[in-house]
Amino acid sequence: MLWFVGLGISGFKSIPNEAIDVLSKADMVYLEQFTSPISKSDLTKIKKATKGEFRPAKRWLVEDGNEILENAKKKKVVLLSYGDPYIATTHIELRERAIKEKIKTHSIHASSSLTSMIGECGLHFYKVGRIATIMSEMKSLTTPYYVIYKNVIEGNHTVLLLEFNQDKDFFLDPKDALNGLLETEKGQRRKVISSSTFAIVASRIGFKDQEIVSGKISSLKKRDFGKPPHTVII
Template structure:
């Protein structure tokens, strides 16, 4: 038997009675230590509860899984994790392998810091977009940046999980994560993150020292957030109840506001540049070729494609809008190549 047991967000004191009983009866408890740091006091309490039948399981042991599965074929084994056991994809993969190997599995779910902090910050769960992890290496920030961008386009909030490496006792500091995002903006330039962006930093959720601090990035980069773990939330469009809750539930340095209001879709950014450029080029083409009646249908079609592009954009059909402006440009490029003119020179 292989049990997947969640410890919850408050340690052993907050564990369910069922979880306590399962831990007491286990032949072996593997306590994974790579999804959240384990305090010495908490570790001591759990060791005492399971009468010493416990092994600290680093990431490689759970990912490999062979020793855990081999023992679970004969004994009553528990994989213990902070929060809910299935927040980590590694645990899901281990359960899949166990079931394929005819090892019976059972689960005891518990609150997860990832899900709990949303309500603790005063936000609505259904408005959380795709979560993403911020790593210490700067090149990886482009994925984080575009995840925030995509969430904001939809008006959703972005949940940013900070890198944690128990083997080296490393936990990414929120100030370093925010500074890296600002540096990434300098390279990407889509107006996703700047000093005025409103963010929330949730620290040690579920513990007695829980702290939630919010404000503009210019305010947050000056704060000492204390010991880990920390999670950052970049809000999208705020409901008025979320706005009010943030001010009450957190230490709020600045008035909460809608970060998504300044965001433009990539297609809109393209069209705002290409449509005026195409109109200017079409004016030049018309002037240059006005004496050739045979080219009038080509010019008229280019005009219609530009008009269609603007109509599609107004109707929210961005893909068709981009295609239409591309067709217009294609017609004018064909005239440029066949007639030896350059209408684009005046439109740059």
């Protein structure tokens, strides 16, 4: 059996009661942290709630999926992830593979930072267009640039997720993301982004120290946004 369980967005305290019960009865619990970092204190609490074997799961292990599926054929296995298990993850593909291999699957949903963030920013979710990710390498910014371009034409907001590298403990700073978009504009010249473009930076949504800042890119570039995770909305 394979459980897909969401942690929610506010740390261990936001985990559904049903999920706590599942963790205590599972033979193996995989925790993936490559979509968003999890604090050491929350990690300790998760380990204490887990009675079976606990394993941190790297991106390659989850995307490959073979080990997880093989164990799920004989044991009760949980794949635990930040937010909701199926939003901004590759877990749907793993679930489809499990179903094809006759492995029973169950899901425990939780709040997602994406859906919560839109509401916290005072925006309507049905006005959100295609979502893109901004990486630190300049060459990769062409894709999010054209996502913004198409969303602007359609009158939609663009949610920009920022690169998080678990192995290097690296989270792309919003200022670097905005500067990268401005540099991309110089090459593409479609008048998509300028220093006068209005943007929102949403930081640590769901935590006590969450912060939402909006304004022209020219002013946002000068601001310190503190601890990650951050998301940019155009």
